Amino acid sequence: MSFIKKSPWMFHYDGSSCNGCDIEVLACLMPMYDIERFGVINTGNPKHSDILLITGSINRQNEDVVKTLYGQMGNPKVVIAIGTCAASGGIFAECYNILGGVNTTIPVDLYVPGCAARPEAIIDGVIQALDILEEKQKQRKKGKVTK
Amino acid sequence: MNTVFYTTIGYILLAPFVGGLLMGLDRIVTARMQSRVGPPVLQPFYDVFKLFGKDKLTVNQFHNYYLVCFFIFILVSGSMFFAGNDLLMVIFAFIVADVLLILAAYSTNSPYSSIGAERELLQMLSAEPMILLSAVGLYMVTGSFKVSAIVSCEKPLIVYLPGVFLGLTYVLTIKLRKSPFDLSTSHHAHQELVKGITTEFAGPALAVIEIVHWYETILLLGMIYLFFAFNPVLGVVVVVFVYFLEVLVDNTNARIKWELMLKSAWMVTIIVGGGNLFVLYYVLRL
Ligand code: SF4
Numbered sequence: 001m002s003f004i005k006k007s008p009w010m011f012h013y014d015g016s017s018c019n020g021c022d023i024e025v026l027a028c029l030m031p032m033y034d035i036e037r038f039g040v041i042n043t044g045n046p047k048h049s050d051i052l053l054i055t056g057s058i059n060r061q062n063e064d065v066v067k068t069l070y071g072q073m074g075n076p077k078v079v080i081a082i083g084t085c086a087a088s089g090g091i092f093a094e095c096y097n098i099l100g101g102v103n104t105t106i107p108v109d110l111y112v113p114g115c116a117a118r119p120e121a122i123i124d125g126v127i128q129a130l131d132i133l134e135e136k137q138k139q140r141k142k143g144k145v146t147k
Numbered sequence: 148m149n150t151v152f153y154t155t156i157g158y159i160l161l162a163p164f165v166g167g168l169l170m171g172l173d174r175i176v177t178a179r180m181q182s183r184v185g186p187p188v189l190q191p192f193y194d195v196f197k198l199f200g201k202d203k204l205t206v207n208q209f210h211n212y213y214l215v216c217f218f219i220f221i222l223v224s225g226s227m228f229f230a231g232n233d234l235l236m237v238i239f240a241f242i243v244a245d246v247l248l249i250l251a252a253y254s255t256n257s258p259y260s261s262i263g264a265e266r267e268l269l270q271m272l273s274a275e276p277m278i279l280l281s282a283v284g285l286y287m288v289t290g291s292f293k294v295s296a297i298v299s300c301e302k303p304l305i306v307y308l309p310g311v312f313l314g315l316t317y318v319l320t321i322k323l324r325k326s327p328f329d330l331s332t333s334h335h336a337h338q339e340l341v342k343g344i345t346t347e348f349a350g351p352a353l354a355v356i357e358i359v360h361w362y363e364t365i366l367l368l369g370m371i372y373l374f375f376a377f378n379p380v381l382g383v384v385v386v387v388f389v390y391f392l393e394v395l396v397d398n399t400n401a402r403i404k405w406e407l408m409l410k411s412a413w414m415v416t417i418i419v420g421g422g423n424l425f426v427l428y429y430v431l432r433l
Binding site for chain 1: 187341
């Protein structure tokens with residue numbers, strides 16, 4: 001058993017979201033859903049995190065920020081794109097400054113669809129990401145480089 | 148000699164278990180106070196084992212060196228305490244350990260960890276006078292700075308030193324970095340400083356800091372126990388109660404500014420701690 005599945009620390013970044021998905025991410029931490037049951041902590045620090053949750057699409061201004069944050073996370077790590085905006089740009093896709101979904105900038109491991117994504121769906125996404133994390137951990141131990 | 152050896156080994160091996168379990172209970176009690184379910188009780192251990200499996204992201208060459216020294220000094224400080232050595236030595240080794248952590252945080256040059264380090268210095272400035280005063284108080288009553296002599300003292304120390312005990316409980320919140328005194332770093336998701344002093348530590352380095360925190364907690368609770376050493380059962384009950392109080396205070400208070408922390412801590416030190424010593428010296432003529 002790998003401990004990474006028992007203690008996935010997350011970190012939330014708001015791209016150009018309308019705040020709908022952000023509220024739902026924060027709702028996961030509230031008493032109603034209490035994602036800490038699974039050992040998830042919202043750290044607010046990329047260096048301490050295993051899971052990067054991105055809500056909203058990527059624009060020209062935050063592109064570098066997202067790359068830096070991703071680079072600062074230690075391996076193994078997963079990226080979850082929350083909501084339609086993070087998947088494809090959503091209703092903002094046509095805007096002059098929007099590059100598109102998160103996958104235009106960094107590799108995404110999991111998409112949680114919805115506008116806004118429901119807290120249940122987000123929690124489900126995080127739990128599914130645990131398997132990916134474990135797989136990446138195994139690959140790392142074998143010496144294979146994973147992104 | 149042999150007992151010293153065994154208590155030292157005992158502390159080094161057992162303190163992380165007890166400390167980690169205490170943290171796990173702390174997290175569950177905290178969650179219940181916030182009407183959440185909370186993580187499993189072994190969660191702190193899962194966290195630490197996970198962190199050991201992550202990438203080592205060291206900022207510079209001094210970073211890890213300071214951290215290892217920090218770890219060693221906490222071990223030295225705690226082992227000396229539980230081996231019944233000089234309380235003053237324990238306190239100063241503890242201070243040195245804290246300074247090493249601050250140096251490690253400063254060496255990274257990151258603005259967040261530098262501010263965290265500065266705040267940690269302020270926390271030390273607030274808490275240490277009271278801790279030293281407790282050592283003086285314990286000396287005045289028992290006639291020795293040796294922990295072994297203090298523990299085997301027949302007198303009920305709490306009756307002589309109620310003020311010192313209260314003062315020490317007050318600064319315990321600062322030393323454990325719990326709200327309202329979690330200025331330098333916090334286990335909770337206040338994010339104005341990212342993670343303060345621990346921002347730049349990742350993976351195994353963070354795991355070491357977490358383990359040291361367990362050692363630290365056990366050492367500080369050991370100091371609380373000294374006041375009730377005449378009755379071990381009562382001592383353990385009080386220690387558990389004091390820790391519960393810390394969790395309660397942690398969950399019912401917002402973080403305060405450093406000025407207020409410094410003022411209030413020194414006020415408590417002078418009035419309650421100093422007052423207690425004054426009574427001992429001039430009224431009881433110990
Ligand atoms: S997916 Fe919908 S709710 Fe979420 S950020 Fe985009 S527009 Fe807002």
